[in-house]
Amino acid sequence: MAFVKMQTRLSMVAACALALMATAPAQAATDPLNPRPANAAAKPTFDLTGNWWVTQPEGAAGFKPDPPLKPEPMKVWQEVNDKRAGGENFRDKSGLCLPLGMPLILTRVYPIQVVQDAKKITIIYEYENNVRWIFIDGRPHPGPDDLIPTFMGHSIGWWEGDTLVVDTIGMNEEPDIQPGVPHTKDLHIVERIKLTPEGFNDELTLTDPNLFEKPWVTAKRYKKSDSELQEYHCLPENNHFAVGADGVLRAVEPPKQ
Amino acid sequence: MNKTIKSAVGLLTVAYVIGGAPAASAAQKRASLPDWGGVWENLSGIHFTQPRFEEKDLAPNPPPLTPEYQAKYDQARAASKGGRPINDPTANCAWPGTPRIIVAPFVHEYLITPGRVTIIYEYMSQVRRVRTDGSKHPADLDPSYNGDSIGHWEGNTLVIDTVGLRADTMFENTGLPHSDALHVVERIHLTGPDDLVNEMTFEDAKALAKPWKATWRFKRHRDWSFSDYVCSENNRNPSVNGVTVVK
Secondary structure (H helix, E strand, O other): HHHHHHHHHHHHHHHHHHHHHHOOOOOOOOOOOOOOOOOOOOOOOOOOEEEEEEEEOOOOOOOOOOOOEEEHHHHHHHHHHHHOOOOOOOOOHHHOOOOOOOHHHHHHHOOEEEEOOOEEEEEEEEEEOOEEEEEEEOOOOOOOOOOOEOOOOOOEEEOOOOOOEEEEEEEEEOOOOOOOOOOOOOEEEEEEEEOOOOEEEEEEEOOOOOOEOEEEEEEEEEEEOOOOOOOOOHHHHHHEEEEEEEEEEOOOOOOOO | OOHHHHHHHHHHHOOOOOOOOHHHHHHHHOOOOOOOOOEEOOOOOOOOOOOEEOOEEOOOOOEEEEEHHHHHHHHHHHHHHHOOOOHHHHHHHHOOOOOOHHHHHOOEEEEOOOOOOEEEHHHHHHEEEEOOOOOOOOOOOEOOOOOEEEEEEOOOEEEEEOOOOOOOOOOOOOOOOOOOOOOOEEEEEEOOOOEEEEEEEEEEOEEOOOOOEEEEEEEEEEEOOOOOHHHHHHOOOOEEEOOEOOO
């Protein structure tokens, strides 16, 4: 019972803190490994369990608006856009059947399954069974000695009022953010997820001091799906696209049987 | 009911804003399901034909193959002994499929929710979805790697029934074949706070002369989490002309 009482008290504190937040700007997080603010809600505000589709009013690939790149990465990005204008799908490694990782996985149109429990939010992407775990049990990110870079990175989440905030670090440098926008180990993503009448909205703020002039703010929207996820299996030998020595992804002849 | 479950009820009472179901009943349904949280380590090895425990071989478990499939298996064993193993599709990063994934060497976890159990395996990032909502297998199933799974709870035992499996996956890496008629029944339950047993029965009208059983043991680790297992990142044993080679 003591636990329950403490929770009630904490949520009252959280409610007061939220009221204050409406007028005072949020303080900058002091500890990047534990950015959960003291005024985070004690309990989840909503449950995302279910199947979802990403809606893509801005188009199927990449993120909008364009990234605020520094001059050097801007050259790469422009080269990619030039190649694409010429019909070449430059620098897209998805043909190698590697996981897409965060945040590139968010640019795929296949449905996702979310299971939320007391400890974590598990997101399963139909695309190659890529799986993401967002820990909501109050744990911090692992320190530099323990953090092994992965495709999805390490995600922790908490609620601030009606918003689920997800903080992700530790994404490996294998996949680009989107074709032509490679990132470094310093990529940091903060997502603010809010329910909408049809599903939820995921606003992403990406920072990487090596890459961006300023934080890049973009969004993905989701709606409820009634359909079940299917098997999506990418096999290099079945692929009709391959990356050449020049880094260009091209259609190739299917292997002869 | 332990303290952990009580606090989970507290957390979940506010949940299910989206689902449309009354919050209390959804939370109650969920709290009534067994706690299989954490990840599970395989203690019994990766060969149905040779179960292990505590790093020792137990009694061999020979499959009762039909003559046709015994001949296929003998051929696979002979090729392996001759140093030219037949192609194991997982060497090219094809998924192992069910039931081979059940005995994968890396951890797995259960996400138990009303109407569904989702099982995630670290090995090749595999996912199985088991409908526990009372629905049946569809009549017109396309074969898939992990098939179509329906399940139900008998007390605290999860019973899973799987059909609709592909013929081009194997039971295990010894080349043990099965057909698309394979039917897998699993009975999974706890035998201790952190001990889980999966009692499997395989039926296959083409490959097996009679039902074949295997029992597998798993140990819970609440503080472990998954790591990436990406086959395509380090593919050194591809198949060339049907033969597995080492690069």
